[in-house]
Amino acid sequence: MRSQFTGTLVALLQDQQRYELPIGIRIQNAIRRQLGNGSLKAFDRLPSSRLLAKELAVARETVEFAYQHLEAEGYIIRQQGSGTFVSETGAQLATFKSSPGGKSRSLRLSERGKKIFRSGGVHDPVPIAFHAAYPDVRSFPLDLWRQTASRVSKRLGTNALTYCDPQGLEQLREEISRYLGAYRGVRCSPENVVVLTSSQEALLLITTMMLDPGDQLAVEDPGYPGIRSALAVSGATALPIDVDHNGMLVDHLIRRSPAPRGAYVTPSHQYPTTATLSLERRVALIDWAKANRSFIIEDDYDSEYRYDGAPISCIQGLDTSGNVFYLGTFTKTMFPAIRLAYLVAPKELVPPLVAMRTLVDGHSAILNQAILAEFMATGEFTAHIRRMRQLFKARRDAFVEAVDRHLAPFGSLQIPAGGFQATWHLYDGGLETEVRRKAEQQGILLPSLGELFIRRGGTPGFVLGFAALTPQESYAAVVRLMRVIKNIRKH
Template identity: 40%
Template structure:
């Protein structure tokens, strides 16, 4: 027995084939418990998957699935050419430290207080920052040009709606959403995205995060498997992992999600989460062949596809691509959209378009989640769309973002040659900057952050170790002069 295997054997891991719980789930639970209890300390190297499989007398896939889930949830990390390690900062240590600090500052005794393992893991992993900057910095991804929002126009619409509000809008609203807004969204999606949808299929949500959470709860049970893009959107990954879903990372290449790889790795998953129009964070578009293959697989296996269409309005060459949902003839696609990227993040309004067979179930779940979205906000947005302001705002922002991206590309050409390679993008609100080989993007990001600039490392979006390191730069919400200044700070940090 090797030393690494003996370390795991010392934990007394026993897999019981008589239990209904899958073996990979038993191994996952045993390792996670060992990490949380401190028996597996941060920095401990785990044995290779093949070696551990032999030790436990299980298939290698059982060990791989357990490791992948622990990596996805932040308990393990893979290091290229070096193996798999327990993360250096143990979840229970960070959790205890944070609780002690809060306890000391508030003077509130914490004895007997407890939260769930999921809650503890969220504290340890810092999924989202607890403190948000009042003014977003360059180059924080996902932030539109807040400074160019038509505030005066929105204020007039707000005053009009509040001056003579319909009485029914002042009471509890429809969890399905405000009917005129659902009509406006359905008409917009048919015209701009080539979708097959009626207002009855549109459900108004409190942004994309609620849509992700609701979809996971309606369609998946703990332990179910799903495909998730690798690299991919962290907000989605943490929602699904937090609900006990087994994540199957599927590689993204120049044609989008590799459907063949997904089928090869795990063909019988219940759900596939994709960003086909503008993959996050790489920015590629899923090819037609891959789209058709994904739909054929979903139809054949009875799986669902969740299409996250977070910023496809901003396509700078030609018209926006037709949505994957528009190609679906068998009702397997759930479509998700948001107004956070096209209007304001603070608006907190998004929507789902679900197949007719799922509408009643989703509406019931929506009513339980938080009853309904603010009725007056829905009414104001309806007026904004129906009077043509929404379409005009998108046109103005497209021109603005093309200009801001051009400023970034030119500044990078002048200041970042040999340090960071940034290619133009024909869509979206961010670009990826590629670092030279063997550069640590997490370390680079930390150095840049010390200069007052945010550039999340690309490796943070990966589950499997990335083949190439890079940085994600959101340029849409940054003024041209601030872009140039931020690029100078990046050059100083990377030099």
């Protein structure tokens, strides 16, 4: 006849059957459960391995295996000639249970952790109308990418499965520096380039390594919220600087005393207003950084996609003092899942930035880097950019026409010279919350313009993404939004 201990043990073993674990492991787990729920107490005697094996109808070696592991972990004590007993340590597991009706005390975030959590983090967009900053992955030359991937995979073999230089694959850094020098006017060599997972990671590295808690970084207002999240991690604070139709008001920054440690700008295509920082202000910003020994973070997130006129040269190429961090991403120029971006940094700062990078995520996967390097070396990358520029320009024009036709009575559209989104200002700001809520019910996302301001009193309106939508999809979404607004105004 089975003992109460064995009967309970059998029930616990049956409870684990679906996991298909070896019986010896299941016996260990079952005894631990009995210790944890208080069924076994300190100095309770367990059946001998021979007796338990017989009652369970298993080999004695199986029970010996379980007992040996439990003894090694300190749950039981085996005394030759006396038997097997629950140790005091094993019995203490029962005290870890919360008392009935008692409240468990949760762990507490640090003050920095709370600040990071309050920042909201950075959430990637989804490809529906009108989410901003999203390319059209449906138009990506997937077959060509597959061919390149197959060719590179065969060439690399098992070398693609190893760790990579945390600064990035040398071939890719060479291609990036060559491309940036030719098309963006960036002054760099492969030694200046760090290949990362995302531009957000670049911001995290810069703010962590260049700013101390309490330092200030000047940022555009309104502006990209990801820089504020990065500042929350470093413990630094954002100093908002107004933006007009020519970008950041650099003269407002120059008048600040003491000068902030640095400035973050999106000069080629300001997010979200789409303004381009004028040459006069670019030069003034460079002079300010040099005079105050401050640095500039130039986020060139989508400058390749400029539809009216040639792409604007970057600030980094104008700077001769080595005060500019230049960053870009392949998430926008290629596709989001590629998870590759780059940071061009002053040469003497690359080693400490790479050291910090090893603490964040180590390195980027070799295979994607190698495929992209090949894609760039064969000229397919620049050909893809040209195709997408033409496609997105046509989509922008179709979007603008649809907005002019159906939404003109309700707001004014700021037509972008490039990029993936346009800013639309509502005439009746009191409708913003209701319009967003009702539009979402119709499958339309309306990123708020007001939420991108640091200071209160931001302009009511939305940042409307158009690049990922065909002209037909864009037109249909505009019409749905028009109907939403009309219905709200009726009531």
